[in-house]
Amino acid sequence: MSALPVTVLPDPSVISGTSLSITPLRPRGSRPAPPSERRPLPAGRLDGASAETLVEVARQANRDLEGRPAAEVLRWAIDAFGGRLCVTSSMQDMVLTHLASAVAPGVDVVFLDTGYHFAETIGTRDAVEATMDVRVINVRAPQTVAEQDATLGARLHDRNPDLCCQLRKVAPLARALESYDAYATGVRRVDSPVRALTPVVQWDAKKQAVKISPLVNWTDADVDAYIEKNNVLVNPLLDDGYPSVGCAPCTSRVADGGDVRSGRWAGRAKSECGLHV
Numbered sequence: 001m002s003a004l005p006v007t008v009l010p011d012p013s014v015i016s017g018t019s020l021s022i023t024p025l026r027p028r029g030s031r032p033a034p035p036s037e038r039r040p041l042p043a044g045r046l047d048g049a050s051a052e053t054l055v056e057v058a059r060q061a062n063r064d065l066e067g068r069p070a071a072e073v074l075r076w077a078i079d080a081f082g083g084r085l086c087v088t089s090s091m092q093d094m095v096l097t098h099l100a101s102a103v104a105p106g107v108d109v110v111f112l113d114t115g116y117h118f119a120e121t122i123g124t125r126d127a128v129e130a131t132m133d134v135r136v137i138n139v140r141a142p143q144t145v146a147e148q149d150a151t152l153g154a155r156l157h158d159r160n161p162d163l164c165c166q167l168r169k170v171a172p173l174a175r176a177l178e179s180y181d182a183y184a185t186g187v188r189r190v191d192s193p194v195r196a197l198t199p200v201v202q203w204d205a206k207k208q209a210v211k212i213s214p215l216v217n218w219t220d221a222d223v224d225a226y227i228e229k230n231n232v233l234v235n236p237l238l239d240d241g242y243p244s245v246g247c248a249p250c251t252s253r254v255a256d257g258g259d260v261r262s263g264r265w266a267g268r269a270k271s272e273c274g275l276h277v
């Protein structure tokens, strides 16, 4: 794909030439014997398409796929992009990963390993890797938390959470997505007012990739029903007072009946890490 002249985010002054660690936790081919043979995904029909083409494809697909079932959206995505499609996951509930693994066994699942996750989230990541027919891509920031503390001071998340999210989430994801033409997210319109108008398919100019949100029309009841019906893996914190799970320093328990995302950056104006805005 040839890139459109749109600036991507990472601030060179803060990632200073160090390379990101983007590591498959288990290299393809070294898995335990799977129920279905895991193999590299074939190329999609849009492999090698220009950014200009992808902009138009996203526009048309959004018209065609609005209101369509999530599995149909994912089938379109895998047909279009093949191995150039990934799923992004925060390891909260694994609904989208479960669906994607059924439609496209062996699909890459990108996880942003910020260094600040709850142990339960890391455990969920490892359980996904061990039990689901996907390849987990563990993406880390150029600096460890200790290195960041040494250069920018401790607890940056308290003093400047936007910069912390930029360094540990937004820039690493942008760099990781350079290996893909499209990414699927679990964003839903009911998540928050900021997400209420999310298209099912859109061109993400910042990341120079097609962004696909197959669950965009799902309600909380839809998610719960899918989890129950399919016995889907979920982060245990969801049953421990955390209806939305992010980094440990920025995630609080929410009282029963409280706003689902009110535990994220509680007491601050911030409500998004910057990945979806």
Ligand code: SF4
Binding pocket: 114, 116, 156, 157, 160, 161, 162, 164, 165, 166, 168, 169, 246, 247, 248, 249, 250, 273
């Ligand atoms: S959620 Fe908090 S700890 Fe995680 S990257 Fe953002 S500011 Fe840093």
